Amino acid sequence: MIRDTSAQDRLVEVKSSPRRRLLLIGGGVAVLAVLAIVLPGAMRLFSAEASVSASRLSFGTVERGPFVRDIAAEGKVVAAVSPTLYATSGGAVTLQVHAGDTVKKGQVLATIVSPELTNKLAQEQSNADAMEVEYQRAQIDARKKRGELQKAYDNALIDQQAAERDLDRNEKAFAKGAVPGMDVDRSKDTLQKAKITTMHAKADLGMDNDSLNFDIQSKKLAHERQVLLVQDLQRQVDDLNVKSPVDGQVGQLFIAERATVAKDAQLLSVIDLSALEVEMKVPESFARDLGIGMGGEITGNGKTWKGLVSAISPEVVNGEVAARLRFEGDTPKQLRQNQRLSVRILLDKRDNVLTVQRGSFVDESGGSYAYLVHDGIAEKHPIRVGASSIDKVEILDGLKEGDKIVISGTDSFKNAAKVAISR
Numbered sequence: 146m147i148r149d150t151s152a153q154d155r156l157v158e159v160k161s162s163p164r165r166r167l168l169l170i171g172g173g174v175a176v177l178a179v180l181a182i183v184l185p186g187a188m189r190l191f192s193a194e195a196s197v198s199a200s201r202l203s204f205g206t207v208e209r210g211p212f213v214r215d216i217a218a219e220g221k222v223v224a225a226v227s228p229t230l231y232a233t234s235g236g237a238v239t240l241q242v243h244a245g246d247t248v249k250k251g252q253v254l255a256t257i258v259s260p261e262l263t264n265k266l267a268q269e270q271s272n273a274d275a276m277e278v279e280y281q282r283a284q285i286d287a288r289k290k291r292g293e294l295q296k297a298y299d300n301a302l303i304d305q306q307a308a309e310r311d312l313d314r315n316e317k318a319f320a321k322g323a324v325p326g327m328d329v330d331r332s333k334d335t336l337q338k339a340k341i342t343t344m345h346a347k348a349d350l351g352m353d354n355d356s357l358n359f360d361i362q363s364k365k366l367a368h369e370r371q372v373l374l375v376q377d378l379q380r381q382v383d384d385l386n387v388k389s390p391v392d393g394q395v396g397q398l399f400i401a402e403r404a405t406v407a408k409d410a411q412l413l414s415v416i417d418l419s420a421l422e423v424e425m426k427v428p429e430s431f432a433r434d435l436g437i438g439m440g441g442e443i444t445g446n447g448k449t450w451k452g453l454v455s456a457i458s459p460e461v462v463n464g465e466v467a468a469r470l471r472f473e474g475d476t477p478k479q480l481r482q483n484q485r486l487s488v489r490i491l492l493d494k495r496d497n498v499l500t501v502q503r504g505s506f507v508d509e510s511g512g513s514y515a516y517l518v519h520d521g522i523a524e525k526h527p528i529r530v531g532a533s534s535i536d537k538v539e540i541l542d543g544l545k546e547g548d549k550i551v552i553s554g555t556d557s558f559k560n561a562a563k564v565a566i567s568r
Contacts, residue, residue, distance in 0.1 A: 308340075441491065
C-alpha cells in the first residue's frame, strides 16, 4: 500500500494572548457604536419617499420680529392734467405756438378757418333779425287790433245807453199820451239790438285778445329759438380759436402748419407741469391691497418726497395694475414728463410677527403646507399663512420660531410626505 501523510499531520493548539482579546472586544464595541449612530439615520432615509439634493433647494428659518408690507417699483412722472385739443370744425389750421412753448390759460394756440361755419352764422343771424321784426310787428298789429275791438265795444255801450234813454223817454211820453205805443215798441227793439251788439263786441274783445296773445307768443318763441341757434353757432365760431384750458407747456403737435383737418381731428396737447403725478405698475397680487389715500415715498434727484395714492386703474394688463401717486404738498420743481423715479408704498407695518422668507412654496401649496426640515429629512407639515410682503410671509399657525423649512424647489418633491435631503 501507498502510505499517506496522516502520520505526519498533528494538531497545533494556538493560545490567544490577552492583547488580542482586548483588540477583538474593542472592535466589537466600535462596530456597535457606529451602528447606534448610523442606524436611526439609515432608518429615516429608508422611510423617505424620495431623495433630493440640497443644492436644488432653498431654505428659510422662521423668525419673529417686525413685519412691513410695502410695494417698491419704478415709476414715471406724468401730468395729472394733460388735455388734448381737437378741431371743433373742419378747415385750415394756423398754429400760433410751437412744441415746448409756455402758454397761459385762455391763450389762443391755433386758429381754424371755416368759411362754411362763418357764413352759416351770418345767415342764421339774418334770420334771427327778421324774426325779431316779425315779433315786433305782431305786437304792433295786436295793439292796433285790440284798439279797434275796444273801440267797437265802447261804441256798442254808447248805443246801448242811448237806446235805454230813448226807451225811457218814449215810455214817459206814452204814459202822457204824447206818442203812440208803436214808438215804445220800436225803442224796446232798438235797446234789445244794442244789448246784443254790446254782448258780441265784449266777446270779440276777449276772444281776439287771446288770439292776438297767442300769435305774439308764437312769434316770440320762434325768435328765441333762432337766437339760441345763433348763440350756438357763435360759440362754434369762437371755438375756431383753439385756446389753452390750463397754464403749462405745449406738448405734442399732431398736425403740420396750415394743414386742412376734419372735425374732431387732434391738433395738439398741453401739459400742466404744476400738477405732476407718478405712475407705477403694481403686480396684480398686491393690487387688491391698494387703496386711495395710502401713503408712499417718491425718490429721485437725490431727494425723497411724500406722496399719496390718487388713482388705481380698474383694469389688469399683463398681470399688472397701473396706480398713480400725487405729491403731498407742492409739486417739486425741475421734474420732467416721463422722468423715472423710485416709488415705495407702505401697506402695513406691525411688530412681533412670526415670518419666514417668501418663496415659491406659498404659490405651490397655496399656503396650506410647508416642508419642515429636521436631520436631513423634509417632512410635509400643515401650516396657515397670512399677509405677504415683497420678501416675507406671515405665519399664523403650524410653525414656531427657529423652524427651518424649504421655501423653493419643492416642485421636485412630487407632493411626497417625506423627502430625504442629500448633500
